[in-house]
Structure formats: structure tokens, C-alpha cells
Amino acid sequence: MTIVAGLDVGGAHLKVSLVEDATPIAARQYLCPLWQGLDHLDTALREAEELTGRADAFAITMTGELSDLFETREQGVQTLVDRLTEKFGTAARFWGGQKFFDTANDAKTNFFDVASTNFLATATLAGQRLAATGQSANALLIDMGSTTTDLIPIVAGAPTPRGLTDPDRLTSGELVYTGLTRTSVMAVCTRAPFAGRWQSLAREYLATMADVRRVLGCLPDGLDVHATADGRGKSQAESVARFARMFCREPADADLATWQQAAQHVVELQLRSIQEGCAQVLSGVPRADIIVATGLDTSVATEISRRLQRPCQTFSQLVGTPANLQAAVDCNAPAVAVALLRGE
Incomplete structure (x- = not known):
């Protein structure tokens, strides 16, 4: 049975998951202060070999191209793609947002689609699973990370963000630049x-x-x-x-x-501040019957769902995660999402 590793290469953490037979079997985050140099990514990748060493295929998404290490988004994507291709070879595929997965060469050419679209992977999978379970496929995904919070509307089982770039998402309210731990x-x-x-x-x-x-x-x-x-x-x-x-x-x-x-x-x-972002996002969609909570700690999204008077379900529950892995899967949701999407 093929095991797929999902990697979310951020500017502060490397998040890694393993998926086998459409089920998450492991998920962990590793320290990766990318702004201090590519050697920190190399160190994180070595530490992650406890998981990636078991994989047959690799699905990769990234936000680390926005690190201060790189002068431009294009340079960041191309540098990270090259580094990760050296590590994983032709078995690596790169999440391209609305284009799904690209080879390394395509990812470097279409860097704009690869850069910081990990939120689309999580929302895409969540929408698919909502539709498959017979629940309302209209939802709002709340993903609170260490630094930022994503608020992604899902309509008829598909993500429908008004913004795709970080500047547009900051304007639309779909990116709230506040996080659970690193925010000052x-x-x-x-x-x-x-x-x-x-x-x-x-x-x-x-x-x-x-x-x-x-x-x-x-x-x-x-x-x-x-x-x-x-x-x-x-x-x-x-x-x-x-x-x-x-x-x-x-x-x-x-x-x-x-x-x-x-x-x-x-x-x-x-x-x-997150609830205000939710109000802005919800004002632009027909309805969102369910809150899908994920991130480092789902209790924040759960509290917001209570205030919005909507039922809440965690991403880990949606994707059929064993109880002992649910917290880890929610913490590393984009890495889990790209692995499951590639496996499917």
C-alpha cells in the first residue's frame, strides 16, 4: 500500500503528515526558522526523516517563500522547490492551488499558484468530505496557526475565497494576521x-x-x-x-x-479580531451552516462557532482520523490535506 507524505513548508515550522489507505497515520511539526537560513530547513527535513523515510510519494505545499530570507516570492518558491526536489526527487509533487499538483518544473514556472495556497488544500478537502457525508456543504473553515488565521468560505463543497493572494486575503478578511503563539x-x-x-x-x-x-x-x-x-x-x-x-x-x-x-x-x-474577520467573510457568502475548526488549537474556532450560533466540526473528524491523532492532524492540517488529495 502506497504511503504519501504531505509537507507544509512554512517560515517558522515544517509540518509533515503520513497518509496510508486514505487515512492519516502520523502528523508532526518541526521547528524551522527559515528566515535564519536554509540550513534550518535542512535540519528540519533531517529530523522529519522519521516520517518521510516511510513514504513512497510526496505532496508539498508552502508559505515559506514569504520568509525574509528571499527577496521575492518567485525566488522563494524556486529556491524551496529546488531544495525539496534534491531531497525527494521525482516522487515530489507541489500543490498549485486551483491547479492541484505540479511537477518541480511546472511549480517553478507557475510560482504564483504555488505560493501560499496551502489554505486551499485544507478547504478543498474539507469541502469534499462535507459533501460526501451528506451534511451541508456550505461552511466556514477556521484554521488558526502560530502566526495567522485563515477564514475560508466553502460553498457547495468547494472553497470560494474572494482573495487568492495574501494582500487580497487581508483585504477580504479571509486572512487575519494573528496567531495562537508567535503573535506579539x-x-x-x-x-x-x-x-x-x-x-x-x-x-x-x-x-x-x-x-x-x-x-x-x-x-x-x-x-x-x-x-x-x-x-x-x-x-x-x-x-x-x-x-x-x-x-x-x-x-x-x-x-x-x-x-x-x-x-x-x-x-x-x-x-x-478573528470574529470580525468571520463577520466580513460571512457577509459575502450565501450561508455557512457549519464551522470547520482546525489549527494549533481548535478551541478558538469552537468558541467562535458558539458565538456565531453554528455547529462546529473539526477537520480531523471530517477526514476520519483516529482519536489519538486528532490533535496532531488539526495542528498540521495543510500537510494532511495535500497528502490525502494526492493519494486520492
């Missing part, structure tokens, strides 16, 4: 309630949303793989210290409950 606090808000008063925050990279969620004790283990803003550890106490610096304060200036109240406000503002 200063990108979410400029003030927060503290001990009964509003306080302005430092507009400096001192803490991230991973810190905010650790303060609240709601960040699932293993999702934040990058270095912290001050290079120190990832305990709750160390996250409180970084969060306190946003207020130009020290942790001892308040008890944990006070810091958690402030942190909850920051999380709420981030959630509202």
Missing part, C-alpha cells in the same frame, strides 16, 4: 485593565500570545517551539514576568489572578 502582545492591544484601572502597554516585543496563554494555563503542551522574547524559559512564572514587562511592571506588583484578568482581556481582543 503589542500587535493585539495597546492597553489592558490592571487592578481596577486601564493601563497603556509598552509597544515593544516583550511578550507573545504564547506567554499570555501560559499565564492563563491554557496553552497545550508542545505547540510553542520557538524561543521566547527574552530567551528565557517557558514556565508560567517566566511568562508572567514577560507579560508584566508589557506593563513596565514586575511580577510582584500583582497576584496571579490580577495578571490572569489582564491576560484574558488580551485573548478576548485577539478572538474578537
Whole structure:
């Protein structure tokens, strides 16, 4: 039986999945700070050989071409295609969005279709599975990653985004540039309630949303793989210290409950920004009867579905994932999607 490996090559992570007999059997993410050099991709690919070494075919999608490492999107796609072809040879196929899969040469020629269209793979597969199960095939896919959140309308079982490029998607509301872990606090808000008063925050990279969620004790283990803003550890106490610096304060200036109240406000503002994107997207489609939740932590999309008063189903459930792999499949959804689409 053929085993297909799916790879989602991002600017911060390499996500890898394995699919056998139309069923996900493994999915993992690896640290890959691509902006620091191609050697980090090489390292991630070596670590991923525990999965890719078992595969007969490879389906690849990417967003890493937007990394600061590359001067243009075209250069990024062509460099990554060459690097990945060296690794996987002619067994590699590259996701081309609406064109589905390309060979390496076609991918380099049609770089515009290859660049940052991983969201279309996830939405395409979700739409197909919704249609096949007899449920409403009109849905809104919410995929919250470490850095960004995709909001993709699905109509009659097919993705129908108004934007295909990142600039267009930022305009259409389908790309909300906020994520579960890597987003800085200063990108979410400029003030927060503290001990009964509003306080302005430092507009400096001192803490991230991973810190905010650790303060609240709601960040699932293993999702934040990058270095912290001050290079120190990832305990709750160390996250409180970084969060306190946003207020130009020290942790001892308040008890944990006070810091958690402030942190909850920051999380709420981030959630509202995603909900506002949902409102914009939903205003342009006939209807979306179901929310399909996926990403690093599906609880955010689940909460939004509650506020929108729509039923919610996770991507991992839609694709028939064993219970013990569902969190990993949702965390690595585009990699899983391209593997399943190529296998089919």
C-alpha cells in the first residue's frame, strides 16, 4: 500500500503528515526558522526523516517563500522547490492551488499558484468530505496557526475565497494576521485593565500570545517551539514576568489572578479580531451552516462557532482520523490535506 507524505513548508515550522489507505497515520511539526537560513530547513527535513523515510510519494505545499530570507516570492518558491526536489526527487509533487499538483518544473514556472495556497488544500478537502457525508456543504473553515488565521468560505463543497493572494486575503478578511503563539502582545492591544484601572502597554516585543496563554494555563503542551522574547524559559512564572514587562511592571506588583484578568482581556481582543474577520467573510457568502475548526488549537474556532450560533466540526473528524491523532492532524492540517488529495 502506497504511503504519501504531505509537507507544509512554512517560515517558522515544517509540518509533515503520513497518509496510508486514505487515512492519516502520523502528523508532526518541526521547528524551522527559515528566515535564519536554509540550513534550518535542512535540519528540519533531517529530523522529519522519521516520517518521510516511510513514504513512497510526496505532496508539498508552502508559505515559506514569504520568509525574509528571499527577496521575492518567485525566488522563494524556486529556491524551496529546488531544495525539496534534491531531497525527494521525482516522487515530489507541489500543490498549485486551483491547479492541484505540479511537477518541480511546472511549480517553478507557475510560482504564483504555488505560493501560499496551502489554505486551499485544507478547504478543498474539507469541502469534499462535507459533501460526501451528506451534511451541508456550505461552511466556514477556521484554521488558526502560530502566526495567522485563515477564514475560508466553502460553498457547495468547494472553497470560494474572494482573495487568492495574501494582500487580497487581508483585504477580504479571509486572512487575519494573528496567531495562537508567535503573535506579539503589542500587535493585539495597546492597553489592558490592571487592578481596577486601564493601563497603556509598552509597544515593544516583550511578550507573545504564547506567554499570555501560559499565564492563563491554557496553552497545550508542545505547540510553542520557538524561543521566547527574552530567551528565557517557558514556565508560567517566566511568562508572567514577560507579560508584566508589557506593563513596565514586575511580577510582584500583582497576584496571579490580577495578571490572569489582564491576560484574558488580551485573548478576548485577539478572538474578537478573528470574529470580525468571520463577520466580513460571512457577509459575502450565501450561508455557512457549519464551522470547520482546525489549527494549533481548535478551541478558538469552537468558541467562535458558539458565538456565531453554528455547529462546529473539526477537520480531523471530517477526514476520519483516529482519536489519538486528532490533535496532531488539526495542528498540521495543510500537510494532511495535500497528502490525502494526492493519494486520492
